[in-house]
Amino acid sequence: AQKITQTQPGMFVQEKEAVTLDCTYDTSDQSYGLFWYKQPSSGEMIFLIYQGSYDEQNATEGRYSLNFQKARKSANLVISASQLGDSAMYFCAMREGWVEVTSGSRLTFGEGTQLTVNP
Amino acid sequence: NAGVTQTPKFRVLKTGQSMTLLCAQDMNHEYMYWYRQDPGMGLRLIHYSVGEGTTAKGEVPDGYNVSRLKKQNFLLGLESAAPSQTSVYFCASIRGTSTDTQYFGPGTRLTVL
Numbered sequence: 001a002q003k004i005t006q007t008q009p010g011m012f013v014q015e016k017e018a019v020t021l022d023c024t025y026d027t028s029d030q031s032y033g034l035f036w037y038k039q040p041s042s043g044e045m046i047f048l049i050y051q052g053s054y055d056e057q058n059a060t061e062g063r064y065s066l067n068f069q070k071a072r073k074s075a076n077l078v079i080s081a082s083q084l085g086d087s088a089m090y091f092c093a094m095r096e097g098w099v100e101v102t103s104g105s106r107l108t109f110g111e112g113t114q115l116t117v118n119p
Numbered sequence: 120n121a122g123v124t125q126t127p128k129f130r131v132l133k134t135g136q137s138m139t140l141l142c143a144q145d146m147n148h149e150y151m152y153w154y155r156q157d158p159g160m161g162l163r164l165i166h167y168s169v170g171e172g173t174t175a176k177g178e179v180p181d182g183y184n185v186s187r188l189k190k191q192n193f194l195l196g197l198e199s200a201a202p203s204q205t206s207v208y209f210c211a212s213i214r215g216t217s218t219d220t221q222y223f224g225p226g227t228r229l230t231v232l
Contacts, residue, residue, distance in 0.1 A: 004161075035220060045162075045209060045223035091161050105150055105213060106177065107221060109161030 003027065004092055004110035011115050013082045020067070021077040021113045023092030029053075033095040034075040035107065036066065040088040048090075051075060082117045089114050121145050123224035125210050131230045132200045140195040140227050142210030148222075149215040151193040152177075153185060155206040156226075162209060168193055169215075200231045 005024045013019040025034065036048040051059045051066045059066040067076040079086055093107040126141040142151065150169050154162035154177075164177030166185040174185045182204060184196045193212075197204060208227045213219035 037223075043207065043226050043228075045211075045226075047220045047222075050220055093161075105215070105219065105221075106152070106164055106167060107162075108178075109163070111159070111161045 003096075003108045004094055006092055006110035006113050008113045009111075011113055013079075013115065013117055015084060015117055015119050016081055018078060018080045019082055019115065021079070021090050021092075021115065023075045023077065023110060025073050025075060025092075025094050027073075027094065027096050029096045034066070034068070035093040035095070036064070036075075036077045037091045037093060038086075038088045039091065039112070045091075049077070079115075084117050084119060087115060087117045123210055123212055123222050125208075125224040125227050127227060128225065129228050131232065132197075133232050134201060136200050137196070137198050138200065138229075139197075140208055140210075140229075142193045142195070142212075142224055144191055144210075144212045144222070146212065146214070146222070147190070148212035149190075150213045151187065152211045152221065153183070153193065153195045154209045154211065155179065155204075156209060157206050165195065165208075202231045205229060205231045 003026050032053045034051045038046045049059050049061045049064045049066050051068045058068050063080045065078045089112045091112045092110045123144045152167040153165040156162045163179050165183050166177050168174045168187040171190040186194045210224040211221040213221050
């Protein structure tokens, strides 16, 4: 079974509007972390935002916020005031368990959502 | 502080050839990882290391070997390359605490003909 599901292969948004990228996850662990990465056409992986399973507040980083709904196992990324430079592939990823030697803090990635910002 | 670097950036191999990809980090991180990314897909973990001298298998380890003789370096080897190993390879590292995010290298684009 897929552990990270991103159901939107492609999304389009107008410049200056907000957009939500969906991510649902599956885990039986109580302790886990959720990450969002951006991959522009140049190919590098850029960390955007992190949410721990015990964090009570939704994470925010500038124009990025994570809408964390634990009971629904969803961790959607919200980008406010979209910019042309936001056009990229976005990946949701999960780390199960705490960082420890046995688990190695491995990340499982979704298949990504290609976001296009139109002028 | 260079972060995570990968050598080479591009490589073309013929089926059956061997090669080694080098990942280096200067952040004194304990944990290092090798991922592959196929077109239109997310990253999949090949092998990882939780410290110098240790390695472990990830999700897709077949056809690859790794070594971590020095803390700052993590090598990925292909003994006999196959076209199915055509991919972009990313290395990543973390310090080793609960809220760590993985720092990624720029990637190596490998084509096997």
